[in-house]
Amino acid sequence: MKNSATSLCMLALMALATPLLAHPLPDVAVRAHFEQSGDWMLQVEIDPRSFLPDPNVAPYLTNADLGVTPAERQEKLKAQAREYVQKVVEVVLDPVTEVKPDLAWEFTAAENAPLKLPEDPVMLTGTWRTKLPAGSTGYSIKALPAGTLSVLYHNTALGRKVERYQILFPGETSYVLDLKTFTPRTKAPPPITAESLQPAGELPDSLEGVCELCGTGSGGGYLLPTVIAVAGIVVLVTFGSRHWREAETVDGAASEAAGSGVSPAADHVCV
Incomplete structure (x- = not known):
């Protein structure tokens, strides 16, 4: 009985903890590099x-998986990447012109780094080198509504990263990068805080129950309720183990008393 109950508790603990070990949700990274020459x-x-x-x-x-992936399957993955990017990202140059980049796809590590270790996660990186069309004044991208993942917008100009980057959700458009100054044409919006949403001392309904320690609310935090549930199971396991140990002690005393002919509760009998 003890072993089966302990096993059930451990299975429940593993089931609740497993989502915490899931891989991060992927995103689509779009990186542009501009040179003074127009490259x-x-x-x-x-x-x-x-x-x-x-x-x-x-x-x-992983890199190890890629090593045993047939060439036909690798080419199919590249074809999937080519079709996928057309559905989720649109590149725009000002004056407003939609661009159809001809990306050459390769298997790399994150941020176009070379694959080295067997456990390195494999990414598909598409690269297109060209010259800016004459008269181009601005560059931006759109995260198309058909997408389901966030799109990262990074820019590098004249060998230096543009400090401002964006995380776009499906249906959103990035800021426009001015191709003369290589700076954003618009200022970044101020960060959203509780104070900016409501007057001091008043919190919106969506922020009720916000945990000051972890910064999550009852409706938006997955980690906090899971941790509480796991802690509850640990308490139950501890309490159950103590109860079972006490029960075994009483049973053992009863067995010894039966062998000697003395009641285990004899100390409490009035005569």
Whole structure:
């Protein structure tokens, strides 16, 4: 009985803790590199898990996996990346012109780094090198509504990273990078805080129950309720183990008393 109950508690603990070990949700990274001469390199990085129905729980394609993946399958993954990026990202140059980049796809590590270790997660990186069309004054991207993942917007100009970057959700458009000054044409919006939403001392309904320690609310935090549930199971296991030990002690005393002919509760009998 003790072993079966302990096993059930451990299984419940593992079931609750498993989501915490899931891989991070992938995103689509779009990186542009601009030079004074007008040379322009566009790179798009896609995690192959993005092609799956539930990429959050899907395992990474590792460098070791890639080594045993048939060439036909590798080419199919590249074709999937080519089709996928057309559905989720649109590149725009001002005056407003939609760009159709011809990306050459390769398997790399994150941020176009070379694959080295067997456990390195594999990314698909598409690269397009070209020159900016004459008269181009601005560059931006759109995260298309058909996408389901966030799109990262990074820019590098004249060998230096543009400090401002964006995380776009499906349906959102990035700021426009001025191609003369290589600076954003618009200022970044101020950060959203509780004070900016409501007057001091008044919190919106959506922030009720916010945990000051972890910064999550009852409706938006997954980690906090899971940790509480796990802690509850640990308490139950501890309490149950103590109860079982006490029960075994009483049973053992009863057995010894039966062998000697003395009641285990004899000390409490009135005569």
